[in-house]
Amino acid sequence: MNNIKTSFLLAGISLLLTACGDVTETPTNLIDNTDEGTTTAATQSALIGSYINPVVFEGNPYPQVPAQCHTETSLGRQNACLFCHTNGLYKQGLGNNNPQAGAMPQVNFQIDYGFDPYSAQAPTAAKNYWLNTLSPETLLAAITAMDIDPNEWNMQDYIQEDNWQAAYNLRLGKSSDWDSGYDQPFRLLPGLNPAALPADNDGFVRSNDAKDIYFNDDFGGNTGWRAINFMPYGIFSPMTGSVSGIYIRLAAPFMQNSSGDFDLAIYQQNLDLLRDAIQNRLTETSPTNYFGAASAIKVVAGSYPQGTELAHPLHYVDTTADGSNGKLPGMRATRVKEVRYMYKDEDFNPMEARPGDGTGDQIYGNDKQGWVDNGSGWLLAGYIEDKNGDLRPQTRQELTQCIGCHSGFHYQTKDPNFTSGTGNTVDSTWSFPRAFNSDLGWQEMDYLGTKIRDGVATSTTPEPINRHADIGEFALLLNHTVSANLYGVMPQSIEAGLQTAINTESGYSSNWTAIKTDNAVNFEQSVTLRQTLLREYVVSKDYLNQDGTIKGFLLYPEAEDAIENARRYRQVVATQRYIYGKDVFSETPISYLHYRDSSIAEVKNDGTPYQFGEIISERSIQLDEPTRFDYKAGDGITLIEEDKPFNEGGTYFPDYVPYLQ
Template sequence: MTGCQEPPVVTANGTKVLSSPVTAPYSEGDDIPATAFMAHDEVYNPESVIPPQCYTKTDGVNNPCYACHQSYDDKKRPNMLRDGNLQGAYEFSDLGFKNHWKNLFKDRSELIANISDQDITNWVNQDNYTPLIEKLKADPNWKGEITPIENLAFPEQAFDEQGFAKDGSGWVAFNYKPFPSTFWPTNGSTGDVMIRLADAFRETSGRYSKDVYLANLSLVEMAVKGLDTITTPEISESQIGTDLNGDGVLSRITKIKARQYYVGDANSIKLAHELYPENTEFLHTVRYIGVDEQGNIFNAPRMKEVRYMKKHNFKSKQSLGAAYYREAKEKAFENYPQTLYLGDQGINNNFGWTLNGYIEDKEGQLRPQHEQELAFCNGCHKTIGSTYDQTFSFARKVEGKLGWGYIDLKAMTDVPNKGETQGEFLTYMMRVGGGDEFRQNQEMLMRWFNSDGTVNKQKVKSATNLYELITPSKERALALNKAYKTIVDEQSYLFGRDATLVEAKNVLQQVDDSQHPLEPEHRYVWDMQLEWQQE
């Protein structure tokens, strides 16, 4: 891609012209901090939608790209991107050939050494979510969403056994398989995801009904995954007034069949193949790695980020097709990615979703992300071929009844992806050549790989559960927490959010013609959905 012009920053009220480049008090050659770019409203990286992982050296054989870039032979899919050709291709703009994620190339060993184990443990065990909610509620000028969940920092207090928030807020946590491999605890973060449907999906005749809500949540899962039947926690068809299993009798059931319409007050809304209904919300917390004295790993109370999505506009498959075409046309005309900013509400991804996010300030309090920091979100939640309605986690939920409840790595094993027979994480490690995209997680290499660099298949297959497979040692967990804390101190998120301990070796700083393309046998067709019935 050549001839690109300096991109405008698009706002909800029109186009905002970029200010002049950062100057005083910095001189040429100075290492300008990320905060200066934001303070001067100077765009640091117009190609921030290219994630750091896209600069991984493949050496012609190592392919982490397939997890995002796919070309399905399924004309029913609303995701029409078909971008499998991007696996290992480095098809960036001229500006994108330079890797702007310079935090990847910073050795943090000395900075980490200055933080004690006790100090970082105290840090990660603090609740910074509740103060965020209190601050937003108290701000009369705040125009964005407010998403309180009582005791969210301590999940065992926040949710019941089926994942329903105990505060009656309507949020429901679900158990899903973490996406490989950025979201594996061994690579820096823990996390969770909650879903909430609009009031009509939770009520019948204007009154809340858990039976209605469970049924509609299950129907959403069926629609997104393209299922014909699904198991559910026990539901009373009599309370709903609808025969959900097709046996002609209203009774208490634990399985429902696919149907054309949702139930309760949403009974006029049709299910749409692989699409969520309008006003579906997701809340995703990215947390530090909790670790106790015995080395047990858990989701820490302190959150690195709180991420929010709301489907503000339902788009049909045809409308989505037009949106994908528009994106392709913009790229063909060599334009940089455009981001529509909505002020306090976040950004519009132009596919029907509003995205917003909060990240730690220097004191560790969660703050709204700056426009440039938010633009990063479009890299994953806009146009990549593997997503389901621009999302990841819900398509990876443990299927049916067993998947309703807070994420529990000990309750899952390494099941295969749809259409495959070998465990997903085993397959990933074999295709990538490591336990992370960058092939630099030495602990994973020592645990699960042979001395010749090949995966020890039998050892991986013998892992009791996902917890055993993808959680770090106490020592690594503490080091990763410290590494990220130094990024917080710097407020250098524009330069990368990956908690790397030392300089990345298998990542390109500059893309050039010397990069060996992936060999055809190392390109893969893959579906992020999972064969849970084989568990």
């Protein structure tokens, strides 16, 4: 494998960023300097980037703060915040040093809209910069100005086209090398050939192409990649417009026996042991070191070993695809929106750094090669559609969105680097912690066993149970939100399904009701009633089929809805306005509108209160005491009440843990 060690410290090179935000690039002979879209003779060199300060980002200086964080909470009846902003893993002492629900003083993002600026001189962080999501008409205006009519697009044909293979074919070097070593745009595109997919029944990806093969086993040419099948958060179902594949690969010693020979059984043992470590399943009798040639490497709970790779193709939703006829499962269209990649380049355990140890606001990476350092042990790379639908490297501004969810804190002594992250990741990762702890977990991601029957999507895997809350994972979502996703939006197909299921004739206390927005009193009454009815829905288990699987209409979009969602997203592709948001609705989501009573009205940065029904484009900030640490930081409240019991409508949940039984 390529053993070049990626590091912030490079002998003889000082990469500095001036206070005004200028970028200092690395010497031109060390980086790819080709213009975007052109190809020149590539040479091998060390992996080197430069620093940049996000204050210089055009249009959105805070891409690490997702658009979902700006939403209203239906007066506290909806707490989708808990799935990211939690103390749970931190209190477990496992893989996360970024508690965000009160375990760290003055940080509780379930209670406060605590948008923190980089400095008192930086642009406000308490503004919703995600214009595509906040105001979809701005995106439509941009596409109209290009003389494009989205209604003329044949989206079904578009999502069935292959744009991943062409990009993979441009990746130089060996597929077994995590870093191809060549200064070219697809340098860190994961060495996973889409032509080799789907994975075999044991989850391993095997290929007939010699350049893809890591070693040969009894079943063929093994690429080293293995598929992960996991339970996504209920907020990341195909309803949201994207479906994933997830693949993991460890460094060569984990694939070898003590004699240095490749050994499939040893590799399987090491992968199982790593899963136990990441999912907090280690016991007193668990091995303390990995097996085979990796026997000198200790097993660390909540931490991946150095050299771990994760590949994440993010596909469009194809409601005709369920894995039949050799196709990818789980409604994965052939076309990918993005191909994401993580490589653990440092031997770093997140629990070795305290909350608050992260320093600086500078982001290290390389725009032309599409990668950044996440500030806590990993390199993140990403390749996204250009205006023609072909993949291109993402810029640091675009990749900072990834850092926002896949990061944490590092040592105080580390070179200044941007840090962000959430409280629910294990060593910066979301998927592997929620993989099924059986052979089912070593299969292609199929979103609870999606099958298309007579044109209707259903699941075949029963609802997983959250092993700390001791309740179904989807039930937990329904109990704490009054919508179907992080945005507080309920698709019409789900509305229709709930209206059919929830009524007094079926034993409910009332009929399912629409959210009323004519005045504050009716709004509060309607969202409170919906919360009550959804909790009755959970108690009665009417959200489940008799076999324990989740009813399909709650997870899977109707064919027309999926196509229209893809059509809206393609407007972002055509305009290349990713910096303004990738999630686009037909109109401004209801959760961005001000429906509070005037006595609890949210205010703008300057203290001006919002009027009823007005779009909330920015939030309250602390301006009273310029000498205080939180000057110009967000000080608005979410209306989620810390002391309100669950049985009285409370939704506060500070210690959510993402682990499943």
